[in-house]
Amino acid sequence: MLIETINIVLLGMLALTALAAVRLHDLFAVTIMFGIYSLLAAVVFVVLDAVDVAFTEAAVGVGISTVLMLATIGLVGRHEQRPVHRPLLPLLVVAVTGAALVYGTLDMPFFADPAAPVHQHVVPYYLGKSPEQTGIPNVVTSILASYRGYDTLGELAVIFTAGVGVLALLGLRRRKRPSKEHPTP
């Protein structure tokens, strides 16, 4: 009962934060709103008992992506330009797509349904065998780090490449300038 109330309040705050981020035109404030959004989402994940997801959300959402967005604001300026076109047609397209997606979910099994196919295939094996096969108490961690270790390694390579690309775009080489000036005089 209490957990449901906390969930509802948190989800309401999430919606409020997202609306505020859309309505604000100062990109600096929008970045701060995104940080608050990540914190609230992390609490929602903790309430849902997905601790590792919450952890990633907090580290990436509050830490890394805030820093990246702020670095971008330092390059492009902090005020949003007026849109050059009317938002009605894009809004219509998004609404129709969203309605189609919601219609598609009607055929899916309900949330947390134990008879859903995804919970019948390999999940019982992992749940039963992972403590003795891997020795890791958390099942999610054992799947990510042991059963799908090569997958995770590939994901890390992708994320590392993306991070290097973003850092290259944001102009890390500027850091060299002060040190270059010293040898010239």
Add this chain to the structure above:
Amino acid sequence: MFTLTGIALLVTMVLALIRAIKGPTVYDRILASNAVGTKTVLMIAVLGFIVGEPDLYIDIALMYALIGFIGTVAVLKVSEFGDLGQAQSPRDGDKS
């Protein structure tokens, strides 16, 4: 007891969120964001006691407290220098 604490924390988070949305200056929003971060740490700790696993959740709350300041420091740095990178802005570098 923990229920009351949780409700009080939620009310505080809503108040900080309202300040972040209304806040006329950037500093109001930074302060509100920082307050929400602190309340997140406390909320996770209280949730640990509500759920009945305080040991695990307090570890998580501590880790949140450790990473929570990064965003605030970055925001403050941009609001002071207008740039996240270096002490020298690109235009100054071009002039010299």
